[in-house]
Amino acid sequence: LRNLSARNRATMNQVVWDAYLANWTAASFLTELKHYDGPVELLYGEDDPFVTPAYLSSTIAALPRHNLRCIAKAGHYPMVEQPAS
Numbered sequence: 001l002r003n004l005s006a007r008n009r010a011t012m013n014q015v016v017w018d019a020y021l022a023n024w025t026a027a028s029f030l031t032e033l034k035h036y037d038g039p040v041e042l043l044y045g046e047d048d049p050f051v052t053p054a055y056l057s058s059t060i061a062a063l064p065r066h067n068l069r070c071i072a073k074a075g076h077y078p079m080v081e082q083p084a085s
Helices: 002-011 014-026 057-062
Strands: 040-045 066-071
Touching: 057 066
Parallel strands: 040 066
Antiparallel strands: none
């Protein structure tokens, strides 16, 4: 976590960092999602304490053609923790 935070701080100025955090904490796309009827693959890491099926429940409800899949033995960054072989 320290490395990730340090890298982000080193590569982003404060304006970019503030916009990034605002996007993750204040943005809501649920009203737009209801207009999309295509297939969607939703992935989450089995050991992710943040993005869980419960956390995704509003998104799942807005996307009737979703497929929810768990990535075993992965946390919040499955591409790092369980990269493709």
